[in-house]
Amino acid sequence: MYRFQLKIAGDSVRVISSRNASSYYDAVIVGGGMVGNAMACSLGLNASFASKSVLLLDSGKPPSLSSFESGAPYKNRVVAITPTSQDVFKKLDIWDRMNAHRVRKVNRLYVFDSCSTSEIEFEREKQEEVAFIIENELIVAALYDKLPDCRNVEVRTEAKVEEVSIPNALEQMAYVKLANGDVIETSLLIGADGANSKVRRAANVGYTTFDYNQHGLVGTVDIEPFLVFAKLGPVALLPLSDSVSALTWSTSPEEAKRLKNLPADQFVDELNNALFSQEEQQPLVNQALFAFNRLNPFRWETFGRKPDGTTPPHVISVRDNRGTFPLGFGSAHRYIAPRCALIGDAAHKMHPLAGQGVNLGWSDVQILDQILGDAVREGADIGSLTYLKEFDSAAQKHNLPVMVSVDLLNRLYRTDAPAIVAARAFGLNAFNSLGPVKNFLINYLSAHR
Amino acid sequence: MLPARSASRFVQNLYRFHSTSTASSVSIDAKEVEKFGKMSAEWADPTGPFSALHSLNRVRVPWIVDNVGKGQGSGPARVVDVGSGGGLLSVPLARSGFDVTGIDATKEAVEAARLSLKVKALERAGIADRLRFEHTSVEAFCQKPENKAAFDGVIASEIVEHVADLPSFINSVGALARPGAPVFITTMNRTFLSKVAAIWLAEDILRIVPPGVHDWEKFITPAEMTSYLEKAGCRVQSIQGLKFNPIVNKWSWMESTQVNYGILAVKK
Numbered sequence: 001m002y003r004f005q006l007k008i009a010g011d012s013v014r015v016i017s018s019r020n021a022s023s024y025y026d027a028v029i030v031g032g033g034m035v036g037n038a039m040a041c042s043l044g045l046n047a048s049f050a051s052k053s054v055l056l057l058d059s060g061k062p063p064s065l066s067s068f069e070s071g072a073p074y075k076n077r078v079v080a081i082t083p084t085s086q087d088v089f090k091k092l093d094i095w096d097r098m099n100a101h102r103v104r105k106v107n108r109l110y111v112f113d114s115c116s117t118s119e120i121e122f123e124r125e126k127q128e129e130v131a132f133i134i135e136n137e138l139i140v141a142a143l144y145d146k147l148p149d150c151r152n153v154e155v156r157t158e159a160k161v162e163e164v165s166i167p168n169a170l171e172q173m174a175y176v177k178l179a180n181g182d183v184i185e186t187s188l189l190i191g192a193d194g195a196n197s198k199v200r201r202a203a204n205v206g207y208t209t210f211d212y213n214q215h216g217l218v219g220t221v222d223i224e225p226f227l228v229f230a231k232l233g234p235v236a237l238l239p240l241s242d243s244v245s246a247l248t249w250s251t252s253p254e255e256a257k258r259l260k261n262l263p264a265d266q267f268v269d270e271l272n273n274a275l276f277s278q279e280e281q282q283p284l285v286n287q288a289l290f291a292f293n294r295l296n297p298f299r300w301e302t303f304g305r306k307p308d309g310t311t312p313p314h315v316i317s318v319r320d321n322r323g324t325f326p327l328g329f330g331s332a333h334r335y336i337a338p339r340c341a342l343i344g345d346a347a348h349k350m351h352p353l354a355g356q357g358v359n360l361g362w363s364d365v366q367i368l369d370q371i372l373g374d375a376v377r378e379g380a381d382i383g384s385l386t387y388l389k390e391f392d393s394a395a396q397k398h399n400l401p402v403m404v405s406v407d408l409l410n411r412l413y414r415t416d417a418p419a420i421v422a423a424r425a426f427g428l429n430a431f432n433s434l435g436p437v438k439n440f441l442i443n444y445l446s447a448h449r
Numbered sequence: 450m451l452p453a454r455s456a457s458r459f460v461q462n463l464y465r466f467h468s469t470s471t472a473s474s475v476s477i478d479a480k481e482v483e484k485f486g487k488m489s490a491e492w493a494d495p496t497g498p499f500s501a502l503h504s505l506n507r508v509r510v511p512w513i514v515d516n517v518g519k520g521q522g523s524g525p526a527r528v529v530d531v532g533s534g535g536g537l538l539s540v541p542l543a544r545s546g547f548d549v550t551g552i553d554a555t556k557e558a559v560e561a562a563r564l565s566l567k568v569k570a571l572e573r574a575g576i577a578d579r580l581r582f583e584h585t586s587v588e589a590f591c592q593k594p595e596n597k598a599a600f601d602g603v604i605a606s607e608i609v610e611h612v613a614d615l616p617s618f619i620n621s622v623g624a625l626a627r628p629g630a631p632v633f634i635t636t637m638n639r640t641f642l643s644k645v646a647a648i649w650l651a652e653d654i655l656r657i658v659p660p661g662v663h664d665w666e667k668f669i670t671p672a673e674m675t676s677y678l679e680k681a682g683c684r685v686q687s688i689q690g691l692k693f694n695p696i697v698n699k700w701s702w703m704e705s706t707q708v709n710y711g712i713l714a715v716k717k
Contacts, residue, residue, distance in 0.1 A: 024573045051546055173569055185573055379510035379541025381570060386495060 025055040028186040030161055030199050032058025035344030035361035036192030037143035041092045042369040044150020048376040054152055057159045063141035068101040074220040076321040078238055078246040080131035085362045097142045104133040104239050133238040164202035166340045174339040188383040189340050197346035206333035215256035217249040219322040223313040235274055256324040264318050271315050327351055336392045339383035350403045360399045367394045476618040477554045477586050481611045486557040498659050508700040510541050516631045517602035526601040529625055531587050532608025536562030543580035551582045552590050559584040587621040598627045606635045610667050616677050623681030626716035632683050635711040639668035642707045655695050671706050683714035
């Protein structure tokens, strides 16, 4: 008890001294992840922002690029970045830094159904890539590594945000209070602090969220040489090199926990079983599909003759880096409030069906960066809703169609009820045959814009 | 920006206890000064009666920023906003990095502008330090030795159509600019089209601006303005038309100077 009181006294002393430590930045970014760091880099390189001050608050330790030299162990979280996002990184001048480390180009993507033999094959013309597979932490580190070049950006690592205040109107400032007692005021608080965003809660915007009651199990596996991005029902393999793939396995929370704790050799057996098992295949659906394919005027090749490389690869071993995380959907009704903008997972979270979520975050970064540049050039207050509204409508218009389609695709895939399996098998097959529709989706996801 | 409600109370009190006082000078039109005094409370509201002026910032601020050079010394470039009203152009200019002096003949507008400086966002960002408002006429202001040829840019935006003696006003505007400094003027042309657009449409039908805010007879043609500027020692560099879209409340530059236009001149 006595010790407890002493600790409180110590804290209150710190709070009093923090009044002197109140400081001001034109923009403060909360969250030093893939999206927050990209926002900081963008504003750092935005010529209109040169005279403004930007602070990036990162709760973690400073990341280091040196842990991604070849031979260093792979991290378990990876994303598939689209060519649009690649353009963003080229603009931020960090693409070469990432490419010098570990970036895997993919130009074919297969989606298999574990319950039937239907498939979608995403392929762009030769030389054109569908996605690049990169470890999350490599992206964070490469962006962080660029920040010292941005003279208007200051970074505080290991900064824990305790309190966030968003005003109702422009007369007041937004501020954050850190665990060490520092108070930082700003004209615009940018929330890039992930799905459980403190900034979003303080902004008090409506938020639609639901849990898929699924967990994603991630890890790195060694496989037989296999070069395409494959999704087999709940299992996705994203190539990191010719013989190493990142694994994402969506399953029930209990199953994810069990799989995570299995000995390595047993885990590999279960994974291969999931990849090759015919148990879930539904003969009736496959027969109907066979008949349908014969009749389908859009599809010339007959069923059963898959192009090379589309049989699932055999997994040889698993690295010692398995982890799990819950899967859910979330969407803020508004990405903005006075003096506040939400970007990335803070504003929207979707099922990592194809590792696409973070690409939406980088699209937010681009839109917000451009609109804030306009606001500065036009002498406006960057926290003013006049400008933030433009970001809100442009970002929502870009993100919502993707989020809704991914949610629907996931719903289609979770079940093994014969009727739904049949529907999705036909849907997938039809989708695969319908060039224009498929091209629309693939262009939407991966076009250079 | 300015808390509209408290400002309105402030201005009402001002009316109760003070009579409208104006700086005396030839170019001031007493009726115009009174007209704007009555509207002071509404200056800062981007959706209020001055919404079109707020959105005009999106065009005129980059125009001014791109054409004012560096300051003479080590500090920021100094500009003067003649007819600053409630400060709705002066504040964005200060935010853009200039040291700004706003002058206006309407006391209530200057009071409202000063009140808007007290807003925390401007104080915290250090913008209030390089922005001040003076209740004065441009003639009296340019008489002071410290102001003569002292500014790196002079702006008279949406004001010349409200002054009584335009040649005297423009002479003073020119006197404030240092040699080589740009002078920016935006106003309305005196054409049949401007009568239709600025008076009938904007005031009476669409109510974009309060009725009676503009007197068509006082509008100035680009040719007249050019000749006044030449007499004031300025060389006209460009004349561009301005187009307003009332539906989306957006301005853009255009070739035709039939209604609104902007002139960029340079002090010789």
